[in-house]
Amino acid sequence: FLMIRRPPRSTLSSSSAASDVYKRQGILLKSGNDATIVSTGHLVWESLIAAEKLENEGISCEVINIHTIKPLDEKIILDSVKKTRCVVSAEEHNYYGGLGESISRTLTSFFPCSQEFVATKDTFVESGKPSDLMNKYGLNDTAIAKYACNEAGFFAANESMQIMGAAGFSEDSLAQYCVKRTRGWMIAGGSVEILKNRIAEGVFDRKFSQRKT
Helix, strand or coil: CCCCCCCCCCCCCCCHHHHHHHHCCCCEEEEEEEEEEEECCHHHHHHHHHHHHHHEEEEEEEEEEECCCCCCHHHHHHHHHHHEEEEEEEEEEEEECCCHHHHHHHHHHHHCCCCEEEECCCCCCCCCHHHHHHCCCCHHHHHHHHHHHHHHHHHHHHHHHHHHHHHHCCHHHHHHHHHHHHCCCCCCCCHHHHHHHHHHHHHHHHCCCCCCC
């Protein structure tokens, strides 16, 4: 868990949202269709920034503020992932025992789907400037955007594979279509080659360079 002093931020919710907090209900901050981002604490703001960046890339993300982890508002999460089929959880906390694992339990019980975690990776942390700590441990909008676009791209690739494979298209055609469909979705260190390999692993169960001729 990181104790980070928050910088000044704009108000995220209207005064009417106070009743949602009292009722322990999550708050839908932005609607989207390609990926769900569920966050808590300081990373709610970072999630909105990430969603704005991805919007410019043609990726529509739904952003949910989960201010109360227990009891967890399962309904708002499930309603969203049934639409997007993938989720990124974001928290200033170890990925063990926090928001991410609570979401995983919900998904396992009611709607299994792909999930990525933005959290500390079970490691000791240190003192420092808030911005430096957030960047060092990957608790920022860049990390959230990267995971969200990966999830959205991976789902699009699988969806494309099913549709085109059923229509009798070859593996080469599938790969080319998937790369085109997810072009620009690898953010912060990604590349077309990385994307090809990820698609190939999911679609063909082997590296792109190891495709059968």
